[in-house]
Amino acid sequence: MRLIDRYLLREFLFWLAVFFSGFSLIWIAFDATFRLSSFQQAHLRGKDIVEYYFFATPDFIPIALPVAILLATLYVVTHHARHNELTAIRAAGVSMLRLCMPYFVAGFSLSLLLFAFNEYFAPHAGDMADEIMLRRLNPAVKAERNLVKQLTFVNLGIGGQGRKWNATVYNTKTHELTLPVILWSPTNGADFKLSATTGVWTNRTWVFTGDVVETSGTTRLLKTNYLAMPEFSERPAQILSDIKVNKARSTVYKTRRADIPLADIVNYLRFHPRPDAKMRAWLYTKLHGRFAGPFTCLIVVIVAIPFSARSGRRNIFVGVAASIFIFFAYFVLQQVGFAFGEAGWVPAWLGAWLPNLFFGLGGVYLMSRVR
Numbered sequence: 001m002r003l004i005d006r007y008l009l010r011e012f013l014f015w016l017a018v019f020f021s022g023f024s025l026i027w028i029a030f031d032a033t034f035r036l037s038s039f040q041q042a043h044l045r046g047k048d049i050v051e052y053y054f055f056a057t058p059d060f061i062p063i064a065l066p067v068a069i070l071l072a073t074l075y076v077v078t079h080h081a082r083h084n085e086l087t088a089i090r091a092a093g094v095s096m097l098r099l100c101m102p103y104f105v106a107g108f109s110l111s112l113l114l115f116a117f118n119e120y121f122a123p124h125a126g127d128m129a130d131e132i133m134l135r136r137l138n139p140a141v142k143a144e145r146n147l148v149k150q151l152t153f154v155n156l157g158i159g160g161q162g163r164k165w166n167a168t169v170y171n172t173k174t175h176e177l178t179l180p181v182i183l184w185s186p187t188n189g190a191d192f193k194l195s196a197t198t199g200v201w202t203n204r205t206w207v208f209t210g211d212v213v214e215t216s217g218t219t220r221l222l223k224t225n226y227l228a229m230p231e232f233s234e235r236p237a238q239i240l241s242d243i244k245v246n247k248a249r250s251t252v253y254k255t256r257r258a259d260i261p262l263a264d265i266v267n268y269l270r271f272h273p274r275p276d277a278k279m280r281a282w283l284y285t286k287l288h289g290r291f292a293g294p295f296t297c298l299i300v301v302i303v304a305i306p307f308s309a310r311s312g313r314r315n316i317f318v319g320v321a322a323s324i325f326i327f328f329a330y331f332v333l334q335q336v337g338f339a340f341g342e343a344g345w346v347p348a349w350l351g352a353w354l355p356n357l358f359f360g361l362g363g364v365y366l367m368s369r370v371r
Contacts, residue, residue, distance in 0.1 A: 004089060009102040011076050019075075020068035027060050028053050043136040055129040058122040065114060066296040067327050073103060073304035081309055096370055100305050107301035115294035123261050146173040153242045155234050157270045161185050165234065167199070172243070175201035175236040180208065182232070190216050196227070206232045234271075241267035249282065260286045281348055285341035288352035296330070299356050302363035306370050330355050 032039075032049070039049055080086050089099055134145060151170040156162035163184040167177040177199035185191050197210020206229045214222040241264035248260055265287050269275075275283060303326060333355040341351015350357075 004094070004099075005102045008076075008080075008099075009106060011079075012072055012103060012106060015075055016068055016072040019071045020064060023064040023068055024057060024060070027064065028057070031056075038133070042133050044133070048132055048135060052129055052132045055125040055132065058117065058125040059129075061122075062114065062118060062293060065110065066300050069107060069110065069297050070300035070304050070326060073301050074308045077103075077305055077308035086309060096309070096367070100301075100367075103301050103305060104298070107298035110297040111294045114297055115291070118290070118294065119261055119263070146171050148172060148243055151177070151239075151243075153239065153246075153271065155271045157273055158184075158233070162271075163232070163234070165239075170239070172236070172240055192216050192221075194227075194229070201236050205230045206234075237263075238267040238270060241265075242271055245283070248286075249279070260290075262287070262290050265290075277344060281344035282342045284348035285338060285351045288341075288349045289338065292352045292356050295356055299360045299363070300326070300330075302367070303359050304363075306363060306366035309370050326359075330359060333358060 032053075039052075044052065077086070086099070090096065130145070148170045149168070151165065151167040154162045154164045161184075163182060165177075165180065165182050167180045169178040170176070178197075180194075180196055180199040182194045183191070192214065193216075194208065194212070194214045196208035196212040199206055199208045201207075208227045208229065209225060212222070212224050212227045213220065214227070244264050245260060245268045265283060268283070272279070337346075337351045337354030339351075340346045340354075341348050346354075
């Protein structure tokens with residue numbers, strides 16, 4: 001790495017750390033003000049609250065990191081331009097594109113890091129934050145969180161009419177079914193039904209106990225108190241993904257952002273390889289959004305560089321105002337894209353990538369105008 005690259009990157013990373021830390025502290029203080037009563041009701045101590053925000057902060061990072069990158073890029077490049085450092089570097093024969101390469105590499109690297117963070121750490125961190133909120137409550141209240149009542153899902157991935165699972169209660173932590181009823185139709189056309197008192201996933205197999213009855217039509221095939229069904233391919237992780245996707249799809253929990261991990265989307269598609277048009281539009285918009293969201297880190301760099309390079313003699317607070325405007329414009333366009341994509345009015349990929357395409361192409365155009 002050239003000396004000039006190290007210099008530019010060092011300045012950028014320093015201010016990125018400053019702005020990101022500042023945004024995080026402001027968000028924690030703001031959020032804690034509204035959650036104070038909830039912390040008191042949950043009987044959390046100071047240590048618990050610190051631990052809670054360690055795991056809750058990842059939900060804020062996909063918003064804070066791009067904004068911090070945008071503000072850091074605007075600040076650093078504007079600072080270099082005001083002190084004629086950009087002019088000196090370019091006078092030495094360094095092109096504008098080559099000069100900005102450290103920022104592009106940093107933005108792309110942070111995009112990949114954010115993608116991995118969203119997929120592998122953030123979902124588990126959110127679950128841990130929820131568990132901390134219930135840590136000091138009655139064990140019965142904690143156990144209630146893991147119960148899904150009136151469970152119903154269909155595995156259409158096996159072909160035909162699929163295999164339909166019903167249960168009065170499903171425990172997502174112990175993987176136990178209460179009063180399960182499973183219906184399926186093999187290729188020979190016969191209808192089968194399996195009912196039991198309980199069912200549990202153990203040793204990578206579904207085991208049914210109690211009053212276990214298997215029938216085909218009106219004919220009873222089996223009555224026992226213990227039955228292992230290794231041919232049932234549905235796994236707890238896939239069932240949980242189905243539950244999460246359906247919960248996110250409901251009116252109460254619906255959001256206009258890419259908040260469903262890829263693993264949950266893939267597992268859902270295994271159960272439902274051919275979803276209806278509305279579900280397909282909604283699901284694939286979320287899917288594309290998981291890739292489009294992290295690359296905001298690169299897009300904001302592309303937008304910030306030409307704006308700040310051309311405004312070097314303006315007041316430094318112009319960059320702050322510009323970052324706020326760009327952030328809200330991006331957010332509004334993102335919401336519009338998701339709304340159109342989920343509704344099926346535009347292709348799912350376009351709905352998810354709309355703000356990135358708009359600001360990315362606009363930033364490339366502005367950069368081509370920089371002299």
